[in-house]
Amino acid sequence: MSEIYSPSSENDVSNFIRESHEQDTPIEIIGQNTRPIGRLIQCSKTLQLKNLNGIIEYFPEELYIKVKAATSLGLVEAELDKRDQELAFEPADLGFLYNGKSNKGSVGGAVSCNLSGSRRFKSGALRDHILGFQGVNGKGEIVKSGGTVVKNVTGYDVSKLIAGSYGTLVALTEIVLKVQPKNEESQTLLINNINLKKALNIFSKAMQTSVEISGACFYPEKSLNFFKLNDLDISTSITALRIEGPKISVVERVNTLKKLFDEYKKTMSVLENYQSRIFWKNTTDLEFFNNTESVVIKIILPSVNTGQFINQFENEELRYVVDWAGNLTWIAIPQNDSVLLRQLRKAALALNGHMTIIKAPNHVRIREDFLTTVDDNIKVLSLKIKESFDPKKILNPGKMYSGI
Amino acid sequence: MTLVMPKVDQLILDDKEKIVRDLKKFTNPINIISDLEGITPYETDALSAYKQKPMAVVLPENTSEVSNILKYCNEKNIKVVPRGAGTGLSGGALPLADCVLLGLGKFNKILEIDFENRCVVTQPGVTNLALTKAVEHKDFYYAPDPSSQIACSIGGNIAENSGGVHSLKYGTTTNNVLGVEFVLMDGTIMRFGGKKIESEGYDLLGLITGSEGLLGVVTEVTVKILKKPQSIKALLLGFQKIEESGQCVSDIISGGIIPAGMEVMDKPLIKATDDYSKAGYPRDVDAILIVELDGTESEVNVLIKKVEEIAKKNKATYLRISKNDDERLRFWSGRKVAFPAVGSISPDYLCMDGTIPRKKLPEVLKEITRLSNKYGLRVANCFHAGDGNLHPLIMFDSNIRSELKKAEQFGADILKYCVKSGGVLTGEHGVGIEKRDLMCEMFNDEDIQQQLNIKEAFDKNSLLNPGKVYPLLHRCAEGGKMHVHKDNNKFKDIPRF
Numbered sequence: 001m002s003e004i005y006s007p008s009s010e011n012d013v014s015n016f017i018r019e020s021h022e023q024d025t026p027i028e029i030i031g032q033n034t035r036p037i038g039r040l041i042q043c044s045k046t047l048q049l050k051n052l053n054g055i056i057e058y059f060p061e062e063l064y065i066k067v068k069a070a071t072s073l074g075l076v077e078a079e080l081d082k083r084d085q086e087l088a089f090e091p092a093d094l095g096f097l098y099n100g101k102s103n104k105g106s107v108g109g110a111v112s113c114n115l116s117g118s119r120r121f122k123s124g125a126l127r128d129h130i131l132g133f134q135g136v137n138g139k140g141e142i143v144k145s146g147g148t149v150v151k152n153v154t155g156y157d158v159s160k161l162i163a164g165s166y167g168t169l170v171a172l173t174e175i176v177l178k179v180q181p182k183n184e185e186s187q188t189l190l191i192n193n194i195n196l197k198k199a200l201n202i203f204s205k206a207m208q209t210s211v212e213i214s215g216a217c218f219y220p221e222k223s224l225n226f227f228k229l230n231d232l233d234i235s236t237s238i239t240a241l242r243i244e245g246p247k248i249s250v251v252e253r254v255n256t257l258k259k260l261f262d263e264y265k266k267t268m269s270v271l272e273n274y275q276s277r278i279f280w281k282n283t284t285d286l287e288f289f290n291n292t293e294s295v296v297i298k299i300i301l302p303s304v305n306t307g308q309f310i311n312q313f314e315n316e317e318l319r320y321v322v323d324w325a326g327n328l329t330w331i332a333i334p335q336n337d338s339v340l341l342r343q344l345r346k347a348a349l350a351l352n353g354h355m356t357i358i359k360a361p362n363h364v365r366i367r368e369d370f371l372t373t374v375d376d377n378i379k380v381l382s383l384k385i386k387e388s389f390d391p392k393k394i395l396n397p398g399k400m401y402s403g404i
Numbered sequence: 405m406t407l408v409m410p411k412v413d414q415l416i417l418d419d420k421e422k423i424v425r426d427l428k429k430f431t432n433p434i435n436i437i438s439d440l441e442g443i444t445p446y447e448t449d450a451l452s453a454y455k456q457k458p459m460a461v462v463l464p465e466n467t468s469e470v471s472n473i474l475k476y477c478n479e480k481n482i483k484v485v486p487r488g489a490g491t492g493l494s495g496g497a498l499p500l501a502d503c504v505l506l507g508l509g510k511f512n513k514i515l516e517i518d519f520e521n522r523c524v525v526t527q528p529g530v531t532n533l534a535l536t537k538a539v540e541h542k543d544f545y546y547a548p549d550p551s552s553q554i555a556c557s558i559g560g561n562i563a564e565n566s567g568g569v570h571s572l573k574y575g576t577t578t579n580n581v582l583g584v585e586f587v588l589m590d591g592t593i594m595r596f597g598g599k600k601i602e603s604e605g606y607d608l609l610g611l612i613t614g615s616e617g618l619l620g621v622v623t624e625v626t627v628k629i630l631k632k633p634q635s636i637k638a639l640l641l642g643f644q645k646i647e648e649s650g651q652c653v654s655d656i657i658s659g660g661i662i663p664a665g666m667e668v669m670d671k672p673l674i675k676a677t678d679d680y681s682k683a684g685y686p687r688d689v690d691a692i693l694i695v696e697l698d699g700t701e702s703e704v705n706v707l708i709k710k711v712e713e714i715a716k717k718n719k720a721t722y723l724r725i726s727k728n729d730d731e732r733l734r735f736w737s738g739r740k741v742a743f744p745a746v747g748s749i750s751p752d753y754l755c756m757d758g759t760i761p762r763k764k765l766p767e768v769l770k771e772i773t774r775l776s777n778k779y780g781l782r783v784a785n786c787f788h789a790g791d792g793n794l795h796p797l798i799m800f801d802s803n804i805r806s807e808l809k810k811a812e813q814f815g816a817d818i819l820k821y822c823v824k825s826g827g828v829l830t831g832e833h834g835v836g837i838e839k840r841d842l843m844c845e846m847f848n849d850e851d852i853q854q855q856l857n858i859k860e861a862f863d864k865n866s867l868l869n870p871g872k873v874y875p876l877l878h879r880c881a882e883g884g885k886m887h888v889h890k891d892n893n894k895f896k897d898i899p900r901f
Contacts, residue, residue, distance in 0.1 A: 059761070059763075060658060061654045061655075061657055061658045061762065061763060062761050062762060062763065062792075063657060084660055114607075120601065120602075121601060124575065124579055125602055127607055127610055128575065128578075128579050137854060141850040141853075141854070142850060143850050143851050143854040144847070144851055145851065145855075147759075147826075147827070147828045147846075148761065148826060149759040149760070149761065149791070149792050149826075149827055149828055149831070150571070150572065150759075150791045150792070151567050151571060151576065151759050151788070151791040151792065151793045151831035151832055152759055152828045152830075152831060153564060153565045153614045153830050153831065153832055153833070153834055153835070154828045154829045154830050154835060154839075154843070154846055155835065155843065155846075155847065155851075155852075155855050155873065155874075156611060156614070156615050156619075156855050156858060157565065157578065157610055157611060157613065157614050157615075158611070158854070158855070158858070160578070160607045160610025160611060160613075161606055161607055161608075161610060161611045161858075163607060163610075164604075164605075164606070164607055165606055165607075180662065181657075181660035181661070181662060182660070184660070204520060207522060207631075208519065208522075208631065209631060210543070210631045210632060210633055210634045210700075212631075212633075212699075245699065245703060246699075246703050246706050246707070248702045248703060248706055249699055249700045249702055249703030249706070252700050252701075252702050252703070253700060300600050300601060300602060300603075300604075301600060302521055302598075302599040302600045303521065303601075304520055304521055324601060327600065327601040328601070352598060352599065352600060353600055354600075354603070354604050356604055371604045371605055372604060373604060373605050375594075375595075377592055377593075377594050378594065378596075378605065378608070381588075381594070381608065381861065381862070382605055382606050382608075384860075384861035384862075385606055385608075385611075385858065385861045387861070388854070388857035388858050388860060388861045389854065389857070400605065401605075
């Protein structure tokens, strides 16, 4: 059993890590412990940051919020909502995926995983919205980078490196995030009953216009059983395009899209504001994989390669959803089908993409690589970067790659 | 400012002839320049107060040449300073006496335009504006638009994480670059990112963007391109008090509007730019604010109306809405020539680059006026109000002894005040040599040491662009002042370059 330490201040975190550094003791870092993600690691000590929580400052007119690392993401979003603001990268609520119910976890956890929602291809990833951080490196030193302003080139942009580093470089203590005004209106154009190839063409065509879609996803017929929206036809596939902004502009742009895709008008419908928001929340939060026992993976490909990728697995009865205008595919596969898992990884690599395992039972997390990187030079450099923060490799050792 | 640079390695200089001979093995011999006349154009970048001729200049033509040259220099312990178009304002490409200056000017081709994936693959020496020119026939553009975009190179933009007037809405370089080919000091050729939307593992692309040429040399770049908005309009607003313009900016953002661009200019700059460009700015105001909005036609009209109301509430005494693109561009014409306009009314000027919280603008401007009186030097201010990036232009005459020093001291005081106000030393020009010795205003020993450790992961011998960004042989002491504490340096084993 790992010994759990829950410090209540940054200095305590620093002292704890300094001591562990001196004693060469590996530490697993957890926030609210809502995302069992990454390679399965076993450490004799666990550093739980849940007591480092609370909003430090929020200035709506300066478009930023500064929080302690384990502050609940749900709390942050509720606070922003009061001022009609939001996190534009649409953080996912992975509680549905892991436990079948809402649980957004901590801001620090979200930053560590750099997971972004359906608006990713338009508004950027979480890493594009982190302005600064403070944390404790593997020697117990408190280090910071960035600030509270958007435009800042003072020193290396270490915040980006920390986003998506799965707690292997620092134990985060404070985070500054950029916030944005909420869109006044959201509408979604739905087209039923077309295949993936046509859906990808629609994404591409829409992206070539100045309509500025902010969501573009495709649900094949067999992935649709979770939707319970009143007027949604779920008997066939769904291709969805989201348009957001001031209402007058949204209406205008939806009409432009309707004209552009006139050939599908018989199977076309529009989700108005309320239902549109629910649709994309469901999509971003992966509710289609609600509490699944399958292994859930994320495939990133150049969008033009996604059709070819899925075609290769035509006979596999894949449960998948395509999001981010064709750049992202979520796939669920049976727990014990490691052959298929490896085939998917290989196919993604061959098409200039990569695969990340987002949910898997422990025996799979031990056996399979979490990430895909095969480039030795990247691995060597990643190891050196790891050592520059954490020379004894005590922070979440092996969480991303074996040995890093 | 007395600028301490890394110690010159006399053994390297003594070996110059052999080094030049060796370098000729790695590229066409005409790409090696070592005669005085040939190297002189490379002695400075756009921070022209500082000059230093390099030992030799190399202009490689492809990635493998860059790799071989870096590998050779690494093995022979020769310092290398990379250079793009030389338009940097913080001295990031200032050579060292014993360095090989690596110019990327021959990497000047766009390699692929991929409209389907909405990206362009290019060599780093291509200018920022050339990217937009190459895709505008299909109504696409490359979003970051630093004011030097006609001359600055995309490789340099990556080194500096360049911004521009539209970065509040469209981000800076780091938000618009998808991938790079990158050569480490030991010659290793790497690829970070590419045409796919994101990569896994550590965000190496994010880390090297804005690293000022200290971590490696960019030899190929993939950037995303955006579709031009349907409609763009601008408002030109005048205010009797600069505070009112600042409040107007805050109210626009609090009102949920993110304009494509928002620029404030103060009275001295209004006069200078209007005289220079005949932009037609109102002269009887203390500040002007240009607000640019884009989107669909009806969206822009709605937003214009909202901004108009906010401006009136904030006592705007001048208000003009662009009727067409020509008029909109005329609003910008003065702002875009702010630097040469100041150059025309003063023999020399220093351009500062702090970022502050938007609401602190009136307070910071008041302090700048106080300092202007204290130092007896004129100053004009422009402000990327949307993202809080302030560019005070300090006017001086380098023919008058001690004025440069005074101007630099004035600039340093402004930047310190920016940090004190919750801002940062540099928003888009980079630290380079110019702000290097002010880093301790923002960071403590641990912060800086961590960044130096990252540098070491990329460049073990600290040979790539040494002496830039991070203070040399210093520790940050109490009160933000720097001293050399020879006896008490807790990191004495670590080279500080």
